[in-house]
Amino acid sequence: MKKPIDARKHGIIDYAFTGIQVLGPLGINGNAKKTYQALSLGLGAIDALTDTPVGVRPTIVFRDHRKAETSFLLGFRC
Numbered sequence: 001m002k003k004p005i006d007a008r009k010h011g012i013i014d015y016a017f018t019g020i021q022v023l024g025p026l027g028i029n030g031n032a033k034k035t036y037q038a039l040s041l042g043l044g045a046i047d048a049l050t051d052t053p054v055g056v057r058p059t060i061v062f063r064d065h066r067k068a069e070t071s072f073l074l075g076f077r078c
Helices: 007-023 030-049 062-077
Strands: none
Touching: 007 030, 030 062
16 A cells, blocks of 8 residues: 655654644643643654654654654643
């Protein structure tokens, strides 16, 4: 089965999502905003450390990236 996007595009989308999440919660209360932004920055760190063509320091394999990404995304939902 052909994947809908390659690893490079996935990485770029992740960085864009992180930026949106850091800047997005500007109108919410202080504690919620800080929590939301901390989760976003954690997700950005995972993106930067993942072994993709756009990784800054590729040390995390993509399989582990998916697990971490799932955890962070669940955190956004709470």
